[in-house]
Amino acid sequence: MSAQTTSAKPSPPVTLTSGQLPRWIEPVALVAVAAVIAAVLLLLARDLNIGVWLFLTAIAYLVVIGVGSSIVENRRKATDRVVRGLVICAFVLAVIPLVSTLVTVVVQGAAVLDWSFIFSVGGNQFNQDTLEVTNTPGAWQAVVGTLIITGIATVISVPIGILTAIYLVEYAQPNNPLRRAITFLVDVMTGIPSIVAGLFAFSLFSLIVGPKAFSGFSAAIALCVLMIPIVVRSTEEMLRLVPSELREASFALGVPRAQTIIRVVLRTAASGIVTGVVLAIARIVGETAPIFIAASFTDALNTNPFSDPMQTLAVMAYTNYSFPGTDISASQAQAWGAALLLVILVVIFNLIARIVATVFAPKSR
Template structure:
């Protein structure tokens, strides 16, 4: 009898355990909060006479973040509310980054397709008045391909060999100075590289360059540090065990680099070179200084002025009339497509050469 009473008293004295399940918002809650934020933002924008849709979007973004925090804190607690607010800030930052990109691409496409056709891609501006429609971008495409191609032929081997030296051999003061100058060259403005080649050209030749090759030399200066940095990082990712295993078998160091290290990192190296090509494809300042532009088709990059896509855009937009504006937007669309294709090629190479799990 006494045991039963003790047991009953113990049951009454034991505190009730807190429930394991807590209140949770349903999965559709973020969508509902977003819809409500958009509706309230539209009402505020219309009530205050805000004409810009960007302002409406920013108001909706702020309301969404504040609403997510308030509702989550009410239902799930402050800890979950802070987590949801951080997630909302990440999504808001993503949206803010995508909006300018979308606006740029949408504007370029809508204005560039007006005159973009086969004739535009296969004709030059020879004997075409700037105030009249017609003409094309064929001569600028040829100039861009030749100038970027020459710069790649020069910069890619030099950059790859420099990176190999820094990773595999560079241990002393020379390596530190090379690394320092590569870092400095990474931030050199394109106009400075053009001025440097222009001054050197005047000293060596004694006259103005007026050739695509001179522009390629300036583009080489811009491309070289990008190739060095990307290749250097890829070589550092190669496991040291591969080098040690090759050296342990008696293979010379140079042969280890050629047969083991470089093939292992070739995917990343190639991707870095392609991205560096995309980096210099849109430069116009060195071309304006060194190549001068031309309305004629010039397939010889070592003689006479030569156009390019960035310079063509600058030249046509500076004419100040509707047909020239249309040609400039169409050329901008061609340049964006060219850079996009290069980036897709880089991604394809990276995926193709990526290590396969077995």
């Protein structure tokens, strides 16, 4: 009996992309869904509401991509695509107000912001002869006041915050009553409203110097109440990230605890500590309520933080927009200019934090 050979049927080619949607399907589906929703809204309502269009586009896109992935791929992959779409939608919802605010401040403030506006003392001047009130653009008094008040608050808050964090991490035992009390007070101060800090500072200085207690130092004390818990928390977390092996190695060499903290622990955590301090400064530099209560506001240039009201950029933006002078458009323009200056100042502080974090990072050294 002769053997008969049968030709085997060739197996279908196996590809890694079988059962998968192409990579370009998501952006294409998003554009197509957006175009269809826009066309439907224009046909039905004769008007394109941006908010409604974005909401319906997101819903329709999630439905389309979920159903398409379920048919071509599988249920697990479809769930992954839908959840990823939800995450992207949440990210867009979070970014839209930020971008809108930033664009509004830049567009409105750029019209008035120049070197003369920054380095000139502005305000309303009353001419007794002509009985006219003229508005002079300028923010130098607010820039000087912001730097003075923020500088005093930083000089007071940073040492207190860092030393408190060192005590909590390096010296206090977990069951120490004083440690528990400090931790509780720091938690309470972290959530305290800023206006309460201003009322506290104003009440304190009213008892000391009398009813006319408006001063830059009073505002700085109010900012200290807000800044100290931020510095304590950020420094405490950075110190806890320092490996215990570094401390043990230092102790094994006979180095005292104080020298170990200064030369080993703080140097290792210097990057995070400085970053936390700079971010805390950026947090308080834009405060309005406590400064408005404790330092009031003025158009005059005041470089003495211990007497008379003092102006800051945040208070200048608030007062010029809420209480405009005779020329409402000029006052509002100065408010936008002060707001843009404040945003630039915060951006500078954040850039300094990034640079310092890079320079003092252990890997960089």
